Amino acid sequence: MGNKKTVIVMASSRSKGETRKIVDFVLENSDFDLIDISGKNIGYFDYDYKNKDDDFIPICADIAENYDHIIFATPVYWYIMSAPMKAFFDRLYDLFTTHKDIGRKWKGKTMSVLSCGEDKFVVDGFLMAFKETAKYMTMNYGTEAHGWIENDEVPDAVKELLNGFINKVNS
Numbered sequence: 001m002g003n004k005k006t007v008i009v010m011a012s013s014r015s016k017g018e019t020r021k022i023v024d025f026v027l028e029n030s031d032f033d034l035i036d037i038s039g040k041n042i043g044y045f046d047y048d049y050k051n052k053d054d055d056f057i058p059i060c061a062d063i064a065e066n067y068d069h070i071i072f073a074t075p076v077y078w079y080i081m082s083a084p085m086k087a088f089f090d091r092l093y094d095l096f097t098t099h100k101d102i103g104r105k106w107k108g109k110t111m112s113v114l115s116c117g118e119d120k121f122v123v124d125g126f127l128m129a130f131k132e133t134a135k136y137m138t139m140n141y142g143t144e145a146h147g148w149i150e151n152d153e154v155p156d157a158v159k160e161l162l163n164g165f166i167n168k169v170n171s
C-alpha cells in the first residue's frame with residue numbers, strides 16, 4: 001500500500017454506538033487511523049457553497065495528504081448508508097468544483113466499506129453508491145465487510161469477518 005496509511009471515516013448518528021464497536025475491533029487489530037465525522041460540523045451540499053468553512057474541507061485535505069486507503073464505516077439505516085455519511089458523500093462534489101486541488105489528490109486512492117446493521121447482510125444495492133462514487137472519483141474500489149452486534153458485543157463470527165477484511169485491506 002506504499003508509505004501512506006489507511007483511515008476509517010466513520011459516520012453514525014451516534015459516536016459510541018454499534019458501528020463504533022465494529023470500528024473499534026478493526027482499530028485494535030490494525031494500524032488504521034480513525035476520523036469520526038459523527039460529531040463534526042459537516043453541512044449539506046449547497047450550490048452556493050454556504051458551508052465551505054465547516055469541517056469538511058480540512059478533513060478531505062488531511063485524507064489527501066496522509067492516506068492511501070479510505071474505509072467508510074456506516075450503520076445501515078433503511079438499507080443504505082447513514083444520513084451523516086450521505087451528507088459527507090454529497091459534499092465530495094466540492095472536490096470537483098471549489099477544491100479541485102484536493103480532488104486531484106484523492107484520485108488513485110482506494111475506497112472500502114465497513115457496515116453495521118441489525119441484519120446479518122446488506123441488500124443488493126447497498127454498496128452501489130460507494131462503488132459508483134469510487135469510479136466517478138477515479139478511485140479504486142477495495143473491499144467490504146458487514147457486521148452486527150449481539151448482546152452489546154462483536155460476535156465471534158463477525159470478528160472472523162473483520163479479520164479477513166483487515167487482511168484484504170493490508171494486502
Ligand SMILES: Cc1cc2nc3c(=O)[nH]c(=O)nc-3n(C[C@H](O)[C@H](O)[C@H](O)COP(=O)(O)O)c2cc1C
Nearest residue numbers: 012017018019020075076077078079116117118119
Ligand atoms: C433509522 C434506522 C434505520 C435502520 N435500518 C436498518 C436496515 O435497513 N437494515 C438493518 O440491518 N438494520 C437497520 N437498522 C439497525 C441499525 O443498522 C443497527 O442497529 C446498527 O447496529 C446501529 O448502529 P449505530 O449504533 O452506529 O447507529 C436501522 C436503525 C435505525 C436507527
